Amino acid sequence: MTSSLTVQNLSVRFRLPGATVHAVSDACFEVRRGECLALVGESGCGKSVMAHALMGLLPANATVAGSAWLRTEGAPPLDLLAAPEKVLARTVRGRRIGLVPQSPAAHLTPVRTARAQLAEALRELGNPASADELAARAGLDPAQLDRYPHQLSGGMAQRVVNAIALAGDPWLIVADEPTSGLDRPLVEATMTELRRLADDGRAVLLITHDLRAAERVADHIAVMYAGRVVSLAPAEEFFAGPRHPYAAGLLEALPSRGFVPIPGRPPELTDLPSGCAFRPRCDRSTAACSHLPEPGPVACHHPLEHHVAR
Amino acid sequence: MLRADGITVAYGRQRVLRAADLTVAPGVVTGLAGPSGCGKSTLARVLALLRRPDAGRLTVDGTEVRRWRHRASRDLRTRVALIFQQPRLAVDPRLTLREIAEEPFHATGRPVEDLADEVGLTPELLVRRPHEVSDGQLQRACVARALALRPRYVICDEMTTMLDASTQAHLVARLEAYRRETGAGVLAITHDEELLTRWTEPSGGPTVRMT
Numbered sequence: 433m434t435s436s437l438t439v440q441n442l443s444v445r446f447r448l449p450g451a452t453v454h455a456v457s458d459a460c461f462e463v464r465r466g467e468c469l470a471l472v473g474e475s476g477c478g479k480s481v482m483a484h485a486l487m488g489l490l491p492a493n494a495t496v497a498g499s500a501w502l503r504t505e506g507a508p509p510l511d512l513l514a515a516p517e518k519v520l521a522r523t524v525r526g527r528r529i530g531l532v533p534q535s536p537a538a539h540l541t542p543v544r545t546a547r548a549q550l551a552e553a554l555r556e557l558g559n560p561a562s563a564d565e566l567a568a569r570a571g572l573d574p575a576q577l578d579r580y581p582h583q584l585s586g587g588m589a590q591r592v593v594n595a596i597a598l599a600g601d602p603w604l605i606v607a608d609e610p611t612s613g614l615d616r617p618l619v620e621a622t623m624t625e626l627r628r629l630a631d632d633g634r635a636v637l638l639i640t641h642d643l644r645a646a647e648r649v650a651d652h653i654a655v656m657y658a659g660r661v662v663s664l665a666p667a668e669e670f671f672a673g674p675r676h677p678y679a680a681g682l683l684e685a686l687p688s689r690g691f692v693p694i695p696g697r698p699p700e701l702t703d704l705p706s707g708c709a710f711r712p713r714c715d716r717s718t719a720a721c722s723h724l725p726e727p728g729p730v731a732c733h734h735p736l737e738h739h740v741a742r
Numbered sequence: 743m744l745r746a747d748g749i750t751v752a753y754g755r756q757r758v759l760r761a762a763d764l765t766v767a768p769g770v771v772t773g774l775a776g777p778s779g780c781g782k783s784t785l786a787r788v789l790a791l792l793r794r795p796d797a798g799r800l801t802v803d804g805t806e807v808r809r810w811r812h813r814a815s816r817d818l819r820t821r822v823a824l825i826f827q828q829p830r831l832a833v834d835p836r837l838t839l840r841e842i843a844e845e846p847f848h849a850t851g852r853p854v855e856d857l858a859d860e861v862g863l864t865p866e867l868l869v870r871r872p873h874e875v876s877d878g879q880l881q882r883a884c885v886a887r888a889l890a891l892r893p894r895y896v897i898c899d900e901m902t903t904m905l906d907a908s909t910q911a912h913l914v915a916r917l918e919a920y921r922r923e924t925g926a927g928v929l930a931i932t933h934d935e936e937l938l939t940r941w942t943e944p945s946g947g948p949t950v951r952m953t
Contacts, residue, residue: 474906476876586778612904615778615933641906685907687940693912697862697879 435505435603436464437486437635441498442513444478444485444659448493451702455481457659458498458727463652465603468626468636470650470667472643472682474698478659479639480534483608486512486637487529488520504528504603526557530597532607532626536589540581546592547577550599557600570595571625587618594625604635611645623648643686647671655679658699658709662731675735678710708733743767744789744822744895744927749798751784758784761798764950766895768927771918773942773949775933780952782931783827786899789929790824803894816850823893827900829880833872839879840868843886850891857886862912878909885913889920896920897929902937914941921945 440460446453456478463469471479484490486500500512502524512524525531533539540549550563559566564574570591581589590610597605607626611619619642627649630636640646646653646667653670655663655678663676674680681694696713699705705712707722708731714721716734725731744766751759758781766772766789776782787793788800794810801807802818809815826832833842840857847854863882872880881901888896896917902910914937921928930941942949 474876474908475878475904616935617777643907682907685911687910687934687936691911691914691940693915694908697864700866 433503433505434465435635436462436503437512437604437637438462438501438503439486439498440500442482442485442500443497444481444490445495446491446493447495448702453701454659454704455494455701456485459656459659459661460727461652461654461661461664463604463635463637465633465635466630467651468630468638468649469652469654470638470640470646471654471656471661472640472646473656474682475641476701477656477698478701479641479656480608482656483531483606483637483639486606487525487531488512488515488517502528502604526553526600526602528602529604529606530600530602532597532605532610533593534609534612536593537581537584537586539593540589542581545578545580546572546584546588550577550592550595553596553599559599559601566595566599567592570598586614587621590614590618590622591625598629602634604637605629606637606639608639609641610638611640611642619645620648643683644688655682658704659701660709660731661727662710664729673736675730675737676732677714677716677734677736680736681713743801743803744929745799745801746785746789747799747801749785749788749795749800751781751788751793751795759788759795762952764789764929766897766927766929767947768894769921769925770945770947771921771928771930771942772947773938774929774931774952775935775938775949776952777933782952783899785952786824786897786929786931789895790822790897791819792824820846820850820891821894822897823888823891823895824897824899825881825884825888825901827903829877829884829904830872832884833880835872838869838871839863839875839883842872842883843868843890845887846890852891855890857890862916878905881905881909881913885916892924893926895927895929897931899931900933903932903934910937918944 442456442459444456446455473479485496496513501509502512503509547563550566567574567577572591610622623645626636650667653665653667654661657678663679674683684690685693694713699709707724711717711721720733725733746764748761749759750761762785774782788795791807791810791814802821843857844854902913917928932938
């Protein structure tokens, strides 16, 4: 059995005074060792909430439904959503799932050196390797480990957090917007690194708003809109011609393609339209769209047959 | 013309700009590219009168800038607007989106104009505070704020780096509409070559590369 993460009908709600945020609704996907799945979508569509739900890091006002089975070789399967905090803390976070955070500079403790933070991760996770070995494997010069986070360049800080994420040898890497705010060469380097992790037999769940970064590494692309996974397709197929109108619109907005924005704006997660949430912005919508489309690889009543790529 | 000549800036002993020259002409989009750490953002701050350079001259439509930041004359200060990379760091978290967009009117004592249509934000969003909206929605408010006083020059410092493709295309289209309508000069600072080409092409503006 290959290790895999299977997410089924994952829903996350936040209760606010006077409102409920439908952050994630009925999300389904799977990621296996050796694969990279990219979860893409606009900011505020629920991507990061999904990552936090999988790692048991949601705030107290969140309620979660569905299942997320983490199947690890040599261990009984574990439903991440039902597992108690103790189990997540002792066996999952850092050991089976490593998190590459959004902003390396903000993730590191500013008053401690990179070496101290790496050593702490290794010690806590019971890894006998030294910080130097781990750093060398992540492409860092061990001599630079004695620096404080503010003395590290963006690329080096990125490598330090990558090394920390790998300290417990997890087989699943969750990368939450690892490239936001980085310049292009650094984005490229980070993507190369994530691809290498997948090629080494780990599973990578990449959460990003950057379609071009996703194109560089992903085997599969899942597009989220208003908390739902509306499109799930092999990367090649997706970039050749996405079938969901929203996915097509997102791709067409790239500067390398049409550079045209999708008209309108995303709905409020506290006040979703009935039926297909993309309906108000979609030029293909009909009366049928007031009913929720069947979930599946293309959650749409009127999928595109062929998208003409420019 | 917004013209910088021989701009030198040092932070402590570290010199980040050495005799940099740049001209932003009205009516076109000038591109500015370069790797991170090359001084693009520092130059942007000088051009927006937010940082006095250690050496060099800045002229706005022929008037040399002699006073900087809040000491600069209101007329000069409001002629150049700056849009930052991270909207969250560029707003007062206590204000609502509407108050953020309307700040320039209050600061200059001008009558408040309705900016809601300008930004494409719903009335419901305009009463929210920054922590209640996404980066894209917040950046829309920042763009509205930057354009509120009809600046002659708009400096966009990695304005869309944090945003998804659709929001990026939307905001760039908004700035292009403003440029065509008012003949303003735009400086597009980005390390994204595809975006740079796409943004500068329609007006035929030059692209400056820093190293």
